[in-house]
Amino acid sequence: MLDPNCLFCKIIERKIPATIVYEDELCLGFKDINPVAPVHVLFIPKRHIVSLAEAKEEKDLIGYILTTMARYAEIEGLEKDGYRIVNNTGKYGGQTVFHIHFHLLSGRFLLWPPG
Ligand code: 5GP
Numbered sequence: 001m002l003d004p005n006c007l008f009c010k011i012i013e014r015k016i017p018a019t020i021v022y023e024d025e026l027c028l029g030f031k032d033i034n035p036v037a038p039v040h041v042l043f044i045p046k047r048h049i050v051s052l053a054e055a056k057e058e059k060d061l062i063g064y065i066l067t068t069m070a071r072y073a074e075i076e077g078l079e080k081d082g083y084r085i086v087n088n089t090g091k092y093g094g095q096t097v098f099h100i101h102f103h104l105l106s107g108r109f110l111l112w113p114p115g
């Protein structure tokens, strides 16, 4: 379920601190330690899944997290000007923490395409 060596599992277990902004029985949202936008929140499942590539049986859970993020964005008033949800998978995707997570970015105009 949780991996004792995983940074984000430790955040779920409150073994390392984080600014938690959302929590329910299935997922956790917390502020990124190195924000790249005025709003930069990471949403993770409360189970250790390495990446989207590994999430083969978790269709419902992934859909749940994404729609939960949209509801969170709505509550936070981010809908008006918009926001971006990003998942980085593997080396070329730029993934650095190997517990699946979705970045919610907002509060400024975001360029496209990514570098
Ligand atoms: P990735 O590059 O894997 O998509 O994103 C990992 C994110 O986790 C990065 O944006 C990074 O700033 C964030 N991060 C890394 N370590 C910590 C930490 O200990 N606490 C928090 N809150 N965020 C972290």
Ligand code: ZN
Pocket: 002, 003, 006, 007, 008, 009, 010, 047, 048, 049, 098, 099
């Ligand atoms: Zn983990």
